[in-house]
Amino acid sequence: MALPGFGWTTRVWRTRGLARWMFWIGLAITAAFVVLAIFAPLIAPYGFAESRVDGVKLPKLAPPSSYFIFGTNDMFYDVFSRVVWGARTAMEVIVISVIFSVAIGVPLGLVAGFIGGVVDRVLVFLMDALYAFPSLLLAIVMAFLLNQKLGNGIVAAALSITVIYIPQYFRVVRNTTVSVREATYVEAARALGANPFTVMRKYLFGNVIQSVPVIGTLNAADALSTLAALGFLGMGIQPNEAAEWGYDLNRALDDPLIGVWWTGLFPGLAIVLLITGLTLVGEGLNETLNPALRRRRMLPVRFPARAGADERETEAGR
DSSP, X not given: OOOTTOTHHHHXXXXXXXXXXHHHHHHHHHHHHHHHHHTHHHHOSSOTTOOEETTEEOOTTOOXXXXXXXXXXXXXXXXXXXXXXXXXXXXXXXXXXXXXXXXXXXXXXXXXXXXXXXXXXXXXXXXXXXXXXXXXXXXXXXXXXXXXXXXXXXXXXXXXXXXXXXXXXHHHHHHHHXXXXXXXXXXXXXXXXXXXXXXXXXXXXXXXXXXXXXXXXXXXXHHHHHHHHHHHTTOSOOTTTOOOHHHHHHXXXXXXXXXXXXXXXXXXXXXXXXXXXHXXXXXXXXXXXXXTTOOBOOOOOOOOOOHHHHHHHHHHHO
């Protein structure tokens, strides 16, 4: 039984086939990284920028062993600790960027679609201008501008990624609002004297928000790849601010030339696994919530008892 307001949970449970397996496998992978992010101080043996223990420096480029299960890198950091702390960084950036994108894009799309006119044209023009830029290039420009104001931390990285996804939420919500605003129940609310804010909040918001969770999960996977790209290019989070997998990959570029494979393998695997998990969740939700794609479980058919007919058949047999 689904919780009130969470009817999609019933649809997820009743869906069968590949969509259901995609969703649950992706959810399990994502949940594993969420656990790493939440309990990073307990799981990681060292801090994300800790190179000394009791005044003794950690070994440089030590191979995986019982002391350092993922080895160490050229900055004397424990790779396993960097991977674990990197999960927290990734989750923080993903959550902040998606929340800000939804908080800005959804209301703007709702207002533009409902009011129309000059407001709609101006907002559509601005969002199309942002959407015309390549996403990574736009993130690099915003990171360059924000790093000067906010530094090379998590908030600056998250906000630079936020700009990419605002137009996506705006376009989806705006198009849905345009098609729904002429519905009978909206006209009835207007006739009863409801003001535009009330109509948007009570009668439109619940109908246009249904596709946002699917977009959010897919954007989360893309946000992680963008974060890794920014870190790889040196425009993201610096190592003294937080652990970031893209930066660690950049530092490990030349290591395979000297036979050091572990410094780049484990951060790269973490990026691939988390992107895969988030993508599977998004695709599973899309096929589950979309009526055109959803395959439901076939429930058993039970006909009501025919007491009168059974009695007549018994008497006829006598």
